[in-house]
Amino acid sequence: MDLKDNEIKKKFNKLDEILAIYGKDHEQLIRVLQKAQDVFGYLPEEVQAYISHKMGIPVSAVNGVVTFYSLFSTEPKGKYNVNVCLGTACYVQGAQKIYEGFKEQLGIKDGDTTEDMLFTVRSSRCIGACGLAPVLTVNEDVHGKLSTKDVAKLISRYKKNETAGEDNGKDLPGVGDYQEPTPTGP
Numbered sequence: 001m002d003l004k005d006n007e008i009k010k011k012f013n014k015l016d017e018i019l020a021i022y023g024k025d026h027e028q029l030i031r032v033l034q035k036a037q038d039v040f041g042y043l044p045e046e047v048q049a050y051i052s053h054k055m056g057i058p059v060s061a062v063n064g065v066v067t068f069y070s071l072f073s074t075e076p077k078g079k080y081n082v083n084v085c086l087g088t089a090c091y092v093q094g095a096q097k098i099y100e101g102f103k104e105q106l107g108i109k110d111g112d113t114t115e116d117m118l119f120t121v122r123s124s125r126c127i128g129a130c131g132l133a134p135v136l137t138v139n140e141d142v143h144g145k146l147s148t149k150d151v152a153k154l155i156s157r158y159k160k161n162e163t164a165g166e167d168n169g170k171d172l173p174g175v176g177d178y179q180e181p182t183p184t185g186p
């Protein structure tokens with residue numbers, strides 16, 4: 001077994017632990033999928049099929065939930081998921097320019113991931129933090145009251161993490177412990 005196989009096996013072991021907690025409680029499917037995505041970084045077909053089998057839920061139903069919610073991804077994502085809110089409050093405060101700035105400076109298109117697998121950039125509707133508009137999240141960090149000048153600062157801050165192994169850009173504006181609200185059923 002090579003390193004990659006070992007890595008995958010460990011992830012499925014972790015998934016087994018999660019599934020053992022939630023059993024066949026169908027109402028917990030979204031929570032299980034969230035946790036599975038935390039482990040794998042995304043939800044490929046084989047992970048969906050595994051969850052379907054273990055929870056006794058048709059794979060079409062699992063896939064339906066995965067494709068319904070924008071927080072789930074079926075493609076590998078970068079280490080840092082930049083999610084720029086383009087809801088009304090953020091849009092009128094210039095969020096579109098910030099979004100374009102990220103894509104331009106990273107050389108990627110909507111929803112793409114950089115070749116080094118560091119950044120995935122996408123947009124979302126209102127994330128419920130309008131008071132911080134324009135706002136974006138990078139994984140669980142929230143950055144608000146941004147300007148286009150902050151784009152380069154944020155990119156370099158997260159890139160620096162790779163060498164320093166610390167500091168999640170907490171000196172940038174509007175950082176908090178925001179958590180995306182847990183969705184409640186399709």
Ligand code: FES
Pocket residue numbers: 085086087088089090091125126127128129130131133135
């Ligand atoms: S519109 Fe961006 S957080 Fe509400």
